[in-house]
Amino acid sequence: MSGIIEASSALRKRKHLKRGINFTLMVVGQSGNGRSTFINTLCGQQVVDVSTTVMLPTDNSVEIPVQLREETVELEDEEGVKIQLNIIDTPGFGDSIDNTPCFELIADYVRHQYDEILLEESRVRRNPRFKDGRIHACLYMISPTGHGLKEMDVEFIRQLGTLVNIIPVVCKADSLTVDEVKLNKKLIMEDIDRFNLPIYNFPFDEEDISEEDYETNMYLRSLLPFSIIGSNDVFDSGDGTLIRGRKYPWGIIDVEDSSVSDFVVLRNALLISHLNDLKEFTHEILYERYRTDALSGDSTAALPRTNPETSQVSSPIVSSQNSKTPVDHSGEPSSAPQDTYLAREEQIRLEEERLKAFEDRVHQELLLKRKELLEREKELREIEERLEKEAKLKIEDDNDIFHETTQ
Ligand SMILES: Nc1nc2c(ncn2[C@@H]2O[C@H](COP(=O)(O)OP(=O)(O)OP(=O)(O)O)[C@@H](O)[C@H]2O)c(=O)[nH]1
Ligand SMILES: [Mg+2]
Structure with a gap:
């Protein structure tokens, strides 16, 4: 399969990509929140069948296990650079009364990918066909309630955010007015700050960032959580151009219209401007921490550590949106100089x-x-x-x- 990513060359950071690039994205959200529609919108083609329905429990005793479904799509931008995009959909997520097994299954999957790399790295003879299955970004869909986070959202981000780059999004943004979207975003960020939740907030090293990149990262931070609108339909706009949009009695909403959603900004960040940053952060910070903990025999190390006094995660993340201090997902300065020989x-x-x-x-x-x-x-x-x-x-x-x- 192939699709076109409209890309601004100015945003491009990728280099030496003759052989194409691998990127793995996981999409997590409750049933009906628009995961499949988002995947199709992102890829500009029908990748996932939206008619696939997940059975809902008829009584409270029935547990719905989450499933992990992988799709691979080859995208090509206007300069012919190929992206092998692996997308992991999570049907059944959050549909049970107790969602702990859901979280554990996803966390196990993420850890398993790290273990595979760990094993591969320790092999005398490397497998040339080895596939790196690490998840570089996890899009977490928050329902457009107009309120802040639900308990399940807090728990998911708390448990998974130290393992994988979580990018929070408010889905179905067209169901809120412009002011409601603003308020929803504000309340969600307040909750993220209050609970010290580890999201991917476009971190950077202050010493090593250009003015332009600094501006971009701060802009992306200011938009968090991104508001998105998805659609499986394409319409003729009247002048012969096709737009992907949602049709309502009063007109059509173009999902790419930046005045109504952050979809285009998010797509550019994921597939163009921050694709490498997300991969590097996964490898250098998240995996590295997992590796150190695993090798030191600390099996619980990859899980967020609880501070007994506050009973909150003590290895947090999100610096305040105005902070210019470079932080990684451990909340510590990224450089740790070793002083003596x-x-x-x-x-x-x-x-x-x-x-x-x-x-x-x-x-x-x-x-x-x-x-x-x-x-x-x-x-x-x-x-x-x-x-x-x-x-x-x-x-x-x-x-x-x-x-x-x-x-
Ligand atoms: N208003 C609005 N509706 C949307 C949006 N995205 C998806 N939908 C609709 O929401 C319904 C569910 O969308 P899906 O993409 O199937 O949701 P899902 O999360 O994949 O659902 P399951 O696979 O059944 O768990 C469909 O009717 C979509 O057309 C959106 O941005 N706005
Ligand atoms: Mg679906």
């Missing part, structure tokens, strides 16, 4: 120890898997022998019957 030596030694512990764990797992494999092979052999014996007996029986009937 001895300290560095000690760090290397600890790193080696962690690596050794990790190798031992992998080795143990390998032995276990090999043992299981041998057992399976043994079972298979036994089944084959039994089947052979049964076949033999059947042939003998058939021969007996044949002799009896011919005598």
Whole structure:
């Protein structure tokens, strides 16, 4: 599949992209919030069938498990640069009474992708076909209620925000007036600040950013959460050009009209201006933290840590929108200078120890898997022998019957 991304060259940061670029986006939101429609709108084509319905529970006892569905779309911009866009849809999300299993499933999936990289990195011989499945951005859809965040929104961002870049969006923005959208955004950001929720707020290193990029990042921050409108329909605007929009009795809303939604800004940030930043942040901050924690044997490390005094996440993120201090998702300054040579030596030694512990764990797992494999092979052999014996007996029986009937 291929589609055209209308891209402004001025926004482009990507370099050396002859072979195309991989990007993985997860879209999370409650049923009917417009996940499928957004995916189709983003790609400019029908990628997901919107008629696919998820069964809702008929009584409170029925749990709906979330599913993760992956689609891959190849997009091409006007300069011929290809983006292999992997999109993970999450049908069934948030439809249960207790959504903890939903969150755990998604968190497990994200961690699993990190584990795969960790294993691949520790291999003597790399697999040239290895596919990096890490999620570079997770779009979290907030219902256009006109209020702030719901408890489920807070919990999801709190639990997943230290693992993956969460970009909050208010979906179906056309169901709110311009003033209501503004108020909704303000209340949501107040909740995000109050609960110290770890969202991706277009972080940057103050020492190493151009004036132009600084302006862009601050502008994007000021729009958070992005308001979006999606549509599966395309209309003729009258002058021969096609627009993707929503048709109402009073007229058509163009989803790309920046005066009614932030869709175009979000699309440009995801696929053009911040595609690399999101990938780098995933690799250098989120994965790196997971890797360090995993190698140090801290299995809970990747989960947000709770501050017992405030009972809130203590490794927060979002700096205030006006802050110019470079922050990463740990809320700490991004540079951590090691002062002495001895300290560095000690760090290397600890790193080696962690690596050794990790190798031992992998080795143990390998032995276990090999043992299981041998057992399976043994079972298979036994089944084959039994089947052979049964076949033999059947042939003998058939021969007996044949002799009896011919005598
Ligand atoms: N008003 C409005 N309606 C929208 C928007 N986006 C999607 N819808 C409508 O909302 C309904 C549900 O959209 P879907 O894209 O199927 O939502 P979903 O989240 O994928 O739903 P499930 O897959 O069933 O969980 C459809 O009727 C869409 O046309 C939007 O931006 N504004
Ligand atoms: Mg859907």
